[in-house]
Amino acid sequence: MGHKAYFISDIHLENMQERNGQILLRFLHSLTAEKEAPDLFFLGDIFDFWLSGHEVFIRKFEPLWEPLLLLKARGSRLVYFEGNHDLHLHPFWEKKLGFEIYEEAQYMKIGDYAVRLEHGDLMNPQDIDYLRWRAFSRHAIIEPWTHILPGFFWQWVGNKLSQKSRKKSRTYRSRNEEAIREMIRVHAQNVYQKEPFDLIISGHMHVKLDETLTNLDRPVRNINLGSWLEQDPPKALKIEGSDISWIELK
Numbered sequence: 634m635g636h637k638a639y640f641i642s643d644i645h646l647e648n649m650q651e652r653n654g655q656i657l658l659r660f661l662h663s664l665t666a667e668k669e670a671p672d673l674f675f676l677g678d679i680f681d682f683w684l685s686g687h688e689v690f691i692r693k694f695e696p697l698w699e700p701l702l703l704l705k706a707r708g709s710r711l712v713y714f715e716g717n718h719d720l721h722l723h724p725f726w727e728k729k730l731g732f733e734i735y736e737e738a739q740y741m742k743i744g745d746y747a748v749r750l751e752h753g754d755l756m757n758p759q760d761i762d763y764l765r766w767r768a769f770s771r772h773a774i775i776e777p778w779t780h781i782l783p784g785f786f787w788q789w790v791g792n793k794l795s796q797k798s799r800k801k802s803r804t805y806r807s808r809n810e811e812a813i814r815e816m817i818r819v820h821a822q823n824v825y826q827k828e829p830f831d832l833i834i835s836g837h838m839h840v841k842l843d844e845t846l847t848n849l850d851r852p853v854r855n856i857n858l859g860s861w862l863e864q865d866p867p868k869a870l871k872i873e874g875s876d877i878s879w880i881e882l883k
């Protein structure tokens with residue numbers, strides 16, 4: 634079979650000691666042991682908070698760098714779509730680890746498929762508060778301050794923000810799972826009309842979804858990766874040639 638690519642998102646990792654930190658580390662080490670180095674796609678919100686290239690984050694998640702550097706050295710393509718909890722990643726993730734960084738949706742040929750990839754934080758046009766925060770945090774005037782102001786300050790801001798959003802979104806999700814699925818579906822159909830694809834992969838919504846849309850001019854696979862916070866065991870998506878499958882991680 635062909636070259637392999639793996640996709641994960643929405644781990645919302647707070648430190649390396651928690652269960653998902655250990656699972657992520659084991660997963661990365663297992664990839665370094667594969668015969669042909671696979672490609673790896675992070676679809677955002679891997680960390681509960683990461684901003685710029687501050688030491689405080691680099692030190693906190695230090696065990697991850699060895700397997701990632703090894704993958705890069707072995708020829709893996711490493712791709713990171715920024716989420717709403719991990720942003721302005723260039724200083725460390727691009728410069729030190731060799732990731733390609735994207736802030737917006739991209740189209741890529743992966744395996745046998747034309748794939749649209751995105752974090753998914755623009756799927757809900759009604760989320761006005763979030764869209765304002767996105768515009769603010771990505772504003773050209775604000776961005777330099779994310780690099781200049783010290784990391785411990787941003788870590789404090791990040792903790793405050795994610796406590797708030799976690800509480801709000803957990804209740805919201807449990808009450809609205811079917812509505813969220815419909816939102817992911819409607820988004821896929823809308824963006825398909827602008828530029829078609831065989832497969833769309835998103836994260837952010839924390840509702841795992843894998844379905845085929847049959848109301849477009851070809852069958853289109855619509856996947857949301859869900860979140861490791863709500864999966865036991867957590868899963869990674871794998872594409873190899875024409876094969877699309879889920880891998881359980883332990």
Ligand SMILES: [Mn+2]
Nearest residue numbers: 678716717837
């Ligand atoms: Mn998100």
